[in-house]
Amino acid sequence: MPKSDAVPTGGDPRRRIPRTDALLARPEVAAAAAAMGDRVVRDVVRAAQDRARIGQMAPEQVLDAVLEALGDRTASSLRPVLNATGVIVHTNLGRAPLSAAARDALQDAAGYTDVEFDLATGTRSRRGAGARAALLAACPAAEDALVVNNGAAALLLATTALAAGREVLWSRGELVEIGAGFRLAELVASAGARVREVGTTNRTHASDYREACAAATGREIGAILKVHTSNYRIEGFTSEVGIAELAEIAHQHQLPLIADLGSGLLRPESALPAEPDASAALEAGADVILTSGDKLLGGPQAGILLGRAEVIARLARHPLARAVRADKLALAALEATLAGPVPPVLAALRTDPDVLRERTDRLAARLGGRTVAHDGRVGGGGGAEVPLPGWAVALEPALAGPLRLGRPAVVATLREDACLLDLRCVPEEDDEALAEAVEAARGGSR
Structure with missing residues (x-):
C-alpha cells in the first residue's frame, strides 16, 4: 500500500479516518477536482471527515461518503428542477427554460467567439449583429434593435438617454411595482428623470396628457411613457389611452413615446389575445418599445429595445449602454431562440388539452393518484389573471417536501388536501423521471 494511503491504527476510531491527501489522490476524487475545482472537492472531503470525527459514520465509510457527495455535486450550486406547478414563466425557477437550440448556442459561445470580430476582414464588427438581425426578422415593424441585460436596464437606458433632467409623462394607473418591492417609478427617478403623473388610478384620458403638455411652460418634458400593467388588471369603471392616440399627442409636441410592454410578445399570440405585442405597438406609432427576453419570448434574460433607427442609435450611443450591455452568452441564446424551433414557453402555452389529459391520466394511474382539473398560468408578470385550463395529478400532500429535496428536484403545487403535479x-x-421521483419520495417519507 502506498504511504499516502496508509491509515493510522490505534484504539481511537478517529485515527482510522482517511487522510486528506490520500482521499484527494483517489482517481475518482482527482477527476472530480479537475471538473469542479480543488476547493469544492476539498470542502466535500473535509465535511465527510468531520462527520466521521463526531461519530455520524464509521471512518471506513468516509471514502464512500465523499464519492457519493461528489456524484451529486456540480461546479454550480444551482440545481435542475422539474416544474410541475403549471406556471410557465416561473420567476423563482429561472423564468423561461431555454430551447435545445439555445442551449447548443450557449455551449458554442462559451469559449472564444466572433462576438465583435469580422472573420472575413479581420477587423472589429458590431456587437450582437446576429441577435439584432434575428430580432428585426421576427419584428419587421422595427427599424433597429438593441439588446441589454434585462428589462429594467432597458427602461433605465431609455429614460436616461431620452429624458434625464426632464419630465416623463406617465399615467397614474400604470405606476407598476414588480417583484421584491421593485417600483418602476423609482428606477426612472434614479435615471435623473422626473415622473409627472397624469390621470387617476382607474381612469386616464388623452386630455390629461394634452393638458400636461400645454402646461409645460418653463418645464421641459422629455418623453411620454406607456407601461403595460402586465402583472395585474384593473376592471370596472376604467379608461386608458391607447398607443396610437398617445403617439399622436407625443409627436405633436416633438416627444418620443416609450412603450414598456414588460413580458410583451414580438407578434400577436392567439392564446393571449389581450397581451400587447411589439409589432402592433410600433405600427401604432411607438418610437421605442421595451420587452424582456426571458418571459413570453422564451429566451435568456435580456432587455430588448425595438423602434425607430434614430431613437435606437441615440440609445446605443449613450454611455449607460455600455454598462447594461448583454454578454455573448445572452446574445447567442437570444439569436437561437428567435431563429430556432418553438421554445418551451410557447410550447407550454399552446399545450393541447387532450394530450395533457392523456399524460396526466397515465401518470395518475401509475402513481395511484387522481386526475383533477387545474388551471395553469403564464406567470412572470404576463397574461395577468388569464387561466390556462388543464389537469393535474393529485397525490398525498406530504410528498411536496420530499419531492423538492429529491433528485431530480420536483416543485409542485401544495394545497391543503393534495400535492398537485401539473405536466404543462x-x-x-x-x-418517467417524474414518476420515479415520486416513488423515491414515497420511499423516503415512510
Missing part, C-alpha cells in the same frame, strides 16, 4: 411545463420525455 414538464417535457414529455421527463414523465
Whole structure:
C-alpha cells in the first residue's frame, strides 16, 4: 500500500479516518477536482471527515461518503428542477427554460467567439449583429434593435438617454411595482428623470396628457411613457389611452413615446389575445418599445429595445449602454431562440388539452393518484389573471417536501388536501423521471 494511503491504527476510531491527501489522490476524487475545482472537492472531503470525527459514520465509510457527495455535486450550486406547478414563466425557477437550440448556442459561445470580430476582414464588427438581425426578422415593424441585460436596464437606458433632467409623462394607473418591492417609478427617478403623473388610478384620458403638455411652460418634458400593467388588471369603471392616440399627442409636441410592454410578445399570440405585442405597438406609432427576453419570448434574460433607427442609435450611443450591455452568452441564446424551433414557453402555452389529459391520466394511474382539473398560468408578470385550463395529478400532500429535496428536484403545487403535479411545463420525455421521483419520495417519507 502506498504511504499516502496508509491509515493510522490505534484504539481511537478517529485515527482510522482517511487522510486528506490520500482521499484527494483517489482517481475518482482527482477527476472530480479537475471538473469542479480543488476547493469544492476539498470542502466535500473535509465535511465527510468531520462527520466521521463526531461519530455520524464509521471512518471506513468516509471514502464512500465523499464519492457519493461528489456524484451529486456540480461546479454550480444551482440545481435542475422539474416544474410541475403549471406556471410557465416561473420567476423563482429561472423564468423561461431555454430551447435545445439555445442551449447548443450557449455551449458554442462559451469559449472564444466572433462576438465583435469580422472573420472575413479581420477587423472589429458590431456587437450582437446576429441577435439584432434575428430580432428585426421576427419584428419587421422595427427599424433597429438593441439588446441589454434585462428589462429594467432597458427602461433605465431609455429614460436616461431620452429624458434625464426632464419630465416623463406617465399615467397614474400604470405606476407598476414588480417583484421584491421593485417600483418602476423609482428606477426612472434614479435615471435623473422626473415622473409627472397624469390621470387617476382607474381612469386616464388623452386630455390629461394634452393638458400636461400645454402646461409645460418653463418645464421641459422629455418623453411620454406607456407601461403595460402586465402583472395585474384593473376592471370596472376604467379608461386608458391607447398607443396610437398617445403617439399622436407625443409627436405633436416633438416627444418620443416609450412603450414598456414588460413580458410583451414580438407578434400577436392567439392564446393571449389581450397581451400587447411589439409589432402592433410600433405600427401604432411607438418610437421605442421595451420587452424582456426571458418571459413570453422564451429566451435568456435580456432587455430588448425595438423602434425607430434614430431613437435606437441615440440609445446605443449613450454611455449607460455600455454598462447594461448583454454578454455573448445572452446574445447567442437570444439569436437561437428567435431563429430556432418553438421554445418551451410557447410550447407550454399552446399545450393541447387532450394530450395533457392523456399524460396526466397515465401518470395518475401509475402513481395511484387522481386526475383533477387545474388551471395553469403564464406567470412572470404576463397574461395577468388569464387561466390556462388543464389537469393535474393529485397525490398525498406530504410528498411536496420530499419531492423538492429529491433528485431530480420536483416543485409542485401544495394545497391543503393534495400535492398537485401539473405536466404543462414538464417535457414529455421527463414523465418517467417524474414518476420515479415520486416513488423515491414515497420511499423516503415512510
